[in-house]
Amino acid sequence: MFKLIKQVTSFVAMLAVLFAFSTETMAAKKSKTLKNTQKKGFVRCGVSQGLPGFSNADASGNWTGVDVDVCRAVAAAVLGDANKVKFTPLSAKERFTALTSGEIDILSRNTTWTLSRDADIGLTFVGVNFYDGQGFMVRKNSGYSSVNDFKDGISACTNLGTTTELNMRDFFNSKGISYEPVTFEKADEVVAAYDAGRCDTYTTDKSGLAAQRIKLSSPDDHIVLPETISKEPLGPVVRQGDSVWEDIVRWSLNVMIEAEEYGVDSANADSMKTSDNPAVKRLVGAEGELGAAFGLDNEWSLRIIKQVGNYGESYKRNIADTGILPDRGPNELWTKGGILYVPPAR
Amino acid sequence: MNFKLKNIGPQLITLIAVVLVFGFFTFNAQTNMENRGIEFGFGFLTQESSFDVQFSLIEYDGSHSYARAYLVGLLNTLLVAFIGIIISTILGVIIGIARLSTNYLIERSAAFYVEFFRNIPLLLQIFFWYFAALRALPLPQDAEPMFGVFFLTIKGLFVPSFIWNNLNIFLYSLIAAIISIVLIRNYAIKLQENEGKQLPVFSISVSLFIILPLLTFLIGGVSLNFSLPVLEQMSNTSFKYKGGLGIPPELIALTLALGLYTATFIAECVRAGIQGISKGQKEAAASIGLTPNQILKLVIMPQALRIIIPPTTNQYLNLTKNSSLAAAIAYPDLVLIFAGTALMQTGRAIEIVSITMLTYLSISLSISFLMNWYNKSIAIKEK
Numbered sequence: 001m002f003k004l005i006k007q008v009t010s011f012v013a014m015l016a017v018l019f020a021f022s023t024e025t026m027a028a029k030k031s032k033t034l035k036n037t038q039k040k041g042f043v044r045c046g047v048s049q050g051l052p053g054f055s056n057a058d059a060s061g062n063w064t065g066v067d068v069d070v071c072r073a074v075a076a077a078v079l080g081d082a083n084k085v086k087f088t089p090l091s092a093k094e095r096f097t098a099l100t101s102g103e104i105d106i107l108s109r110n111t112t113w114t115l116s117r118d119a120d121i122g123l124t125f126v127g128v129n130f131y132d133g134q135g136f137m138v139r140k141n142s143g144y145s146s147v148n149d150f151k152d153g154i155s156a157c158t159n160l161g162t163t164t165e166l167n168m169r170d171f172f173n174s175k176g177i178s179y180e181p182v183t184f185e186k187a188d189e190v191v192a193a194y195d196a197g198r199c200d201t202y203t204t205d206k207s208g209l210a211a212q213r214i215k216l217s218s219p220d221d222h223i224v225l226p227e228t229i230s231k232e233p234l235g236p237v238v239r240q241g242d243s244v245w246e247d248i249v250r251w252s253l254n255v256m257i258e259a260e261e262y263g264v265d266s267a268n269a270d271s272m273k274t275s276d277n278p279a280v281k282r283l284v285g286a287e288g289e290l291g292a293a294f295g296l297d298n299e300w301s302l303r304i305i306k307q308v309g310n311y312g313e314s315y316k317r318n319i320a321d322t323g324i325l326p327d328r329g330p331n332e333l334w335t336k337g338g339i340l341y342v343p344p345a346r
Numbered sequence: 347m348n349f350k351l352k353n354i355g356p357q358l359i360t361l362i363a364v365v366l367v368f369g370f371f372t373f374n375a376q377t378n379m380e381n382r383g384i385e386f387g388f389g390f391l392t393q394e395s396s397f398d399v400q401f402s403l404i405e406y407d408g409s410h411s412y413a414r415a416y417l418v419g420l421l422n423t424l425l426v427a428f429i430g431i432i433i434s435t436i437l438g439v440i441i442g443i444a445r446l447s448t449n450y451l452i453e454r455s456a457a458f459y460v461e462f463f464r465n466i467p468l469l470l471q472i473f474f475w476y477f478a479a480l481r482a483l484p485l486p487q488d489a490e491p492m493f494g495v496f497f498l499t500i501k502g503l504f505v506p507s508f509i510w511n512n513l514n515i516f517l518y519s520l521i522a523a524i525i526s527i528v529l530i531r532n533y534a535i536k537l538q539e540n541e542g543k544q545l546p547v548f549s550i551s552v553s554l555f556i557i558l559p560l561l562t563f564l565i566g567g568v569s570l571n572f573s574l575p576v577l578e579q580m581s582n583t584s585f586k587y588k589g590g591l592g593i594p595p596e597l598i599a600l601t602l603a604l605g606l607y608t609a610t611f612i613a614e615c616v617r618a619g620i621q622g623i624s625k626g627q628k629e630a631a632a633s634i635g636l637t638p639n640q641i642l643k644l645v646i647m648p649q650a651l652r653i654i655i656p657p658t659t660n661q662y663l664n665l666t667k668n669s670s671l672a673a674a675i676a677y678p679d680l681v682l683i684f685a686g687t688a689l690m691q692t693g694r695a696i697e698i699v700s701i702t703m704l705t706y707l708s709i710s711l712s713i714s715f716l717m718n719w720y721n722k723s724i725a726i727k728e729k
Binding site for chain 2: 096116122123139142149150153165166168180181186192241
């Protein structure tokens with residue numbers, strides 16, 4: 001009799017444990033970050049302190065750029081309004097701490113995806129929204145026409161705490177050239193020092209060079225050398241440990257790219273609901289239940305496309321039309337000779 | 347027993363509270379870091395740093411460890427603090443005494459200097475010296491040599507570097523000179539106390555300090571060559587100097603800004619110290635026939651120093667801590683190298699920030715300890 005009671009209680013305890021586990025996983029489905037974001041009513045997004053084309057604030061404080069658009073897409077998906085984003089400008093040095101400490105929920109700040117960043121410091125990269133590479137800018141009259149013209153003792157201005165610093169070392173070491181690295185915390189000071197003649201060359205991601213060149217006193221006196229010395233896949237980052245939020249950010253970006261692939265843009269998105277192509281119908285929420293997996297409604301992707309536009313629109317608006325990099329280069333769809341290729345949204 | 351508990355009780359409670367608060371923060375940080383998959387540890391210090399530094403006092407490149415990078419930053423910080431303290435002390439004493447001058451022009455210029463430099467934020471001054479200097483200085487190929495051998499350019503100050511033969515003998519002679527100066531000083535003090543005679547200690551010291559090292563050149567086999575900076579072309583428009591010693595413009599701007607700024611505060615300490623001595627002391631000293639120089643050296647300064655030293659210590663500490671603004675103008679100090687690049691590359695924010703904080707704390711405590719020791723040695727000794 002006593003034994004039976006013992007067995008029954010242990011069985012009940014086991015059930016209780018199982019039940020507790022199952023409610024636990026149900027709760028985990030509703031992401032903590034997602035819940036907090038919906039409660040606050042805005043997406044907390046970390047951006048740069050001003051990089052035209054990627055994340056840049058105008059005089060009235062409106063942020064624009066392809067990095068900004070990723071956060072706007074997430075806001076459109078989870079809150080229904082692409083403008084419900086709070087932007088926090090961060091230096092290269094501050095960005096990861098701001099994310100891991102929970103000050104922001106998405107870091108969309110031209111950040112290079114590397115193994116050590118992904119694996120080591122509590123971050124998860126969710127995708128690539130711009131394929132970049134490090135280059136060098138020099139004065140036109142300097143006579144440098146290629147990185148092979150660089151000689152011992154060259155001084156190079158760059159930003160502190162970036163992969164640029166490491167690539168620069170790899171590059172000069174492999175060429176056997178001694179160099180003087182001059183590293184500043186803020187991009188504006190790098191530009192000012194290079195402009196004044198402190199350095200012979202200014203090195204950073206090529207998109208950055210193109211964007212910062214506009215800030216120089218006479219942009220036409222400077223050229224970007226043709227060589228690219230590194231791979232810099234730039235993309236949004238989230239904190240480790242919230243896989244649902246991670247998926248939301250990843251697929252908000254993927255949807256923008258896939259929308260371009262299928263020719264869905266902000267103007268025709270609504271009419272695409274009656275398309276013959278099931279992939280297009282899924283994309284605008286007319287078929288399937290894709291949003292449910294994240295705990296979102298079925299129109300989340302439609303809102304992204306309508307309010308922010310597809311990737312091509314975002315690129316054109318922020319990078320091509322502003323004259324930074326009119327040629328899309330590798331950031332063209334795979335169907336058109338580029339390397340933008342995302343998994344299917346289905 | 348009860349009486350004792352009453353005394354210890356509040357202190358015990360405070361102690362427990364402090365331990366609990368610290369314990370809570372540590373525990374909190376630990377659980378949060380665990381939740382986010384961040385490990386705590388100092389193992390990264392031995393990893394290869396793989397970034398280069400513009401200016402280093404010891405041999406360093408990216409193949410060395412993060413610990414070595416830390417040392418590079420620490421030494422660069424100490425260098426700035428050391429030069430800054432020397433500049434600010436010399437300038438501060440001069441300005442402080444000038445503020446007490448009876449000459450109207452000198453007094454007013456000193457006052458203007460103090461009011462001008464101490465009321466502008468330091469960071470702005472650093473930016474000013476750096477970017478103003480960068481704009482104003484010539485490119486290497488346009489630089490006019492100063493005294494034929496110095497080149498001040500946008501890429502830094504290039505000076506001849508020394509190439510020594512038998513440097514150690516020269517250094518021994520310097521040490522010997524210092525020891526003999528100390529001995530002579532002690533002897534002079536005794537002579538004055540016992541027989542009332544005075545030796546010209548200052549002139550003896552100076553000549554010893556010059557003559558002994560000079561002798562090593564003549565008979566010790568010491569010789570000195572200079573390696574002059576020579577302009578070398580890298581491309582159509584970029585030039586550099588080869589040979590000699592290059593001092594980066596970042597270091598010059600930073601020490602200049604720190605020195606000029608802190609000098610104003612030291613000047614005020616010096617003025618306060620001298621004015622703190624009552625007029626009667628000076629008059630009494632004059633009435634027993636001391637010369638003005640002797641009055642300043644033997645009566646005023648020994649008393650004034652006691653007032654000057656403690657607040658000046660504060661200024662030295664401020665200067666050292668302010669040197670961390672270096673990061674703004676690319677001078678590779680501790681904050682830029684270690685709490686900047688190294689932190690970024692490793693992501694070890696908690697470890698690196700606490701090491702950096704402890705380092706600044708230790709530097710400050712050491713300076714404070716030295717200055718307190720000096721203050722004690724000049725305090726009134728009851729005989």
